[in-house]
Amino acid sequence: MNQERILVVEDELKIAELHRDYLEQSGFQVSILERGDEVVSRIKKEPADLILLDLMLPGKSGEEVYRKLRTFSNIPTNMVTAKTEEIDRLLGLELGADDYICKPFSPSEVVARVKAVLRRSCATFNEGPWLTGGPIRLNPENPGSICGAATRQPHSQRVWPALSHDEKTGEGLQPVRTSEHCAGI
Ligand code: CA
Numbered sequence: 001m002n003q004e005r006i007l008v009v010e011d012e013l014k015i016a017e018l019h020r021d022y023l024e025q026s027g028f029q030v031s032i033l034e035r036g037d038e039v040v041s042r043i044k045k046e047p048a049d050l051i052l053l054d055l056m057l058p059g060k061s062g063e064e065v066y067r068k069l070r071t072f073s074n075i076p077t078n079m080v081t082a083k084t085e086e087i088d089r090l091l092g093l094e095l096g097a098d099d100y101i102c103k104p105f106s107p108s109e110v111v112a113r114v115k116a117v118l119r120r121s122c123a124t125f126n127e128g129p130w131l132t133g134g135p136i137r138l139n140p141e142n143p144g145s146i147c148g149a150a151t152r153q154p155h156s157q158r159v160w161p162a163l164s165h166d167e168k169t170g171e172g173l174q175p176v177r178t179s180e181h182c183a184g185i
Contacts, residue, residue: 036060
């Protein structure tokens, strides 16, 4: 069973709970946030492996939240909108979200698309050299890309500077190419 952590940002609680129930049945750990302006501080404190991000949110729109997230994180993001026209507009902006889901949707479709985005993000991560130190794996050419087990470390954001330092000295880290942490998604 995988234990990737999904943050569901959705102000309609019934929809959020539906996402949570289906994702949990697929083995994900799920947290729910109802406000856009709480997402960035939550992610800095408690990293997730993917965000399911509704566009219309109280506090801060999904679009604003996404732009802010991208200033410090490459966390895979599925944007959820209520209008197909919104998807066209967002694609036109080349916002760069990993996937766009339009309401209404079937919960099982959402689970399938979450898995697809996680698979893609792992595949991207596997390109180029990897560094590994204990349970942490990262791509030195793309420090924001931390895959699988690494993002489940509660202090992964604090671990990264230490790994940067080790990268320079070469101590305790070895370049590897592997997809083992992507198995089971
Ligand atoms: Ca909403």
